[in-house]
Amino acid sequence: MRYFDDFQPGEVLETGSYKVPREEIIAFARQFDPQPFHIDEEAARRSIFGGIIASGWHTASICHRLLVEGVLSKTASLGSPGLDELRWLLPVRPDDEISMRIEVLSTTPSRSKQDRGAIKFRMEVRNQKGEVVMTEVATALFLRRPPAAT
Template sequence: MEFPPRKVSEDEIIAFAREYDPQPFHLDKEAAKRSLFGGLCASGWHTAGIMMRLLVDNMIGSAASMGSPGVDQLRWVKPVRPDDTLFLKGEIIAVKPSQSKPDRGVITTRYEMRNQNGEIVLTMQAKGMYRRRSAGGTAPA
């Protein structure tokens, strides 16, 4: 699965950081220059939030999603900078029907987000619970 690109602005990096991750390298250009990041960068949680928005807008929102039992792995590989354009790809790696509830199953997906230079900025492996189609081919109500 490939998702539409998403450009990240400096204003949204700072706004997210003010609200949820107020560390100097997410908030202040000058402080960020002196940090190990060498410049302003998005919170990893902001990057994960962008990924979630792409998933909901382009896949989960139109699927028979029933939530998620959790994330198995999440890595912030490289900082996301102002004006980066992010590209998300996902690959289903496992499908497991529920043994106790035949109306649902769990899909394990591996995601990779890259910037405009092709550099990996985030990887995640997560499980999603989805309604299953009935034997007749339609999803249960």
């Protein structure tokens, strides 16, 4: 279990990868972002993207899954107060395999609650070619390491 105190600015973490199936792209978009270039093959071919692409919100959701599976599930995470930045740089296409590089930007102990602190992360989501498709800067809250039992 990692606590707030175990993270250092400059530390880099890597996650596993996730292959994005065409059917999932379309299903997600039908429910949450039904723009033609996400759900309709012909309309997508005629779009500036030249084919079906994942919704940016789908990409962000996969990013969060990778974050939870690769980092947060092994920590004393308390959730997040929000994002500072989210950028979609390149489209995610069917069968792209994306992974994430996470850099610890800063660690700030809470002034009002001594048992926790905030960590600011910068995340880069890359496809199988190594191209950065999305970036995110977010803050997460973590418990501090409890004092050793005596």
